[in-house]
Amino acid sequence: MTDLTHTPSPDHSNTVVLAHGGGGQLTDQLVAQSVLPRLTNDVLADLLDAAVVDAGPGRLALTIDGYVVQPLEFPGGDIGRLAISGTVNDLAVSGAAPAAIALGLILEEGLDRAVLDRVMDSIGRAADEAGVRVVTGDTKVVGRGQADGMYITTAGVGFVSGEPPHPGRVRAGDVLILNGPIADHGLAVMLAREMPEVRSVLRSDVAPLNRLIAKVLERTDGVRFMRDPTRSGVAGVVADLAERTGLRIVLEQEAVPLRPETNHAAEMLGLDPLEVANEGKVIIVADPAAAAEILAVLRDDPLGAGAAVVGRVEAADAPLAELHTAIGGRRIIQKPYGEQLPRIC
């Protein structure tokens, strides 16, 4: 039988203890010290069972994602920035303006409070960058060896005005636009985890894209569908799009932006950059007549400076995603089978 009293260990000011998750005074202390000062707003400060905020106009979009990345902090970001960006981006590609974020923490006993505080700082900064508020949250603590430092699950709500982008709106003749170089996130995390001795300039691209996407939707016409190529990468998105539309999706390898250092890391780790996760990228499928305008809006923003048309949609007898290489070769792009890179997001 476990000890039911769970007296906090003497070092409980520096590390997370099981009792921090009990919903009692110690939970209040943890939240007051580590969470609230970093995410302050009047709705969150109420600390009620649910947060109540004004509803926006239009339909409601809801998304949820769990984050289990290792290491918790990596070049260019951390699990907190990842959680906010991922949730905001899922809403944004659905055509929704993010309205509020809910933050679920599962902490492992023994987690360094300084790490928790840095992650919370990062969540606060990413939320500011995106212009969204964390309005409610929950903290659980599990024992040593029952989590890997911390897991974060974020949910986001937003509102969609007008017809949301949807694969059903994609037509033969549409073009695929990407806002910048691929594979930086997955490779930066993998390098940090698997080869910490390698010094690389590679940094994760993790960023909230909602402001960029809102500008595209406001200033241009002709966006049919958007998706952020996270787990399973660009390959996963185009293979899935072919399947959902029944059309042929062609990617021009030469046109897909890829940094030399990222390509180098991919070769070193034996990975296909097309299958590697991105956390600050969006694939926009658009009417070709709108492509120039969309590119201009993207390139006007630091998060879209490397934007390019990378492919097109063609009529087909059967759904197919295909890569055209520089030397005229063709290969089928398949949705990756399993876990190419574990614990990458």
Place this chain on the structure above:
Amino acid sequence: MTDLTHTPSPDHSNTVVLAHGGGGQLTDQLVAQSVLPRLTNDVLADLLDAAVVDAGPGRLALTIDGYVVQPLEFPGGDIGRLAISGTVNDLAVSGAAPAAIALGLILEEGLDRAVLDRVMDSIGRAADEAGVRVVTGDTKVVGRGQADGMYITTAGVGFVSGEPPHPGRVRAGDVLILNGPIADHGLAVMLAREMPEVRSVLRSDVAPLNRLIAKVLERTDGVRFMRDPTRSGVAGVVADLAERTGLRIVLEQEAVPLRPETNHAAEMLGLDPLEVANEGKVIIVADPAAAAEILAVLRDDPLGAGAAVVGRVEAADAPLAELHTAIGGRRIIQKPYGEQLPRIC
């Protein structure tokens, strides 16, 4: 360096493997086999980054909670029923009609697929019972020893019409109503975990209360505030209420419903039932003029059959929560300090 290919082990049809979390074909299979058939609805079936649903009238309520209960299945419920009920109840006590649920799964490699399937079945049944839909979700898999079977984080959105119940509306003279006997959840889970050899009739009270609470709000007038006494129990709620209102909250021990078998289990484990988690209970603070009507509505429903007035709010110089015992004694009710019962929800 870890093996980057992560070939699924031969038994991957019976247990969860790391590759099930990669966002590729194996993730699709897991979701198609274990999740979708049990939670089927047209919004979820779309499997896009965010679900889009109709917005209700009124303001938006958002809640999130992580569930880390051990064992995953316990007398009267399991982690799935707990996750749906907990999220629905957090919305309901906030005065919101639940509109949609988002389901975040973190699975440990090696989890028995049969357990996952039973938990998903249970989620489907609890959602039906509550009349809510799971409209979006996410699945991550971590390695062996990096989670404890599975963790679930659920977020819920709902809409609040009119003035939501809020501690700021509580007045001296109000009464506290409880919908039935306390401490069944926490003690059923603790007995199952710590004394699996003890055969007990004790069962968790875990249940979605949104229909019951909606009836109370529709048919009566005078609800000031509601809260579900989960982690940190009834004691946590009344201590918190005293603090938030600056008033004195008095509980009459004799009036608080408690099953003899629950009381027996609490004595055996050395626990105070007031501090033990409930997952199918609500504390309603109400205008005394409305108490009889509220009790009648509650008692008319199986989930409120044991409803009783258990205390009252009094004017005070300083916030205080107090228990009055049968023999005329008084003791201060404090918010539990830490984790009385770890991994109970």
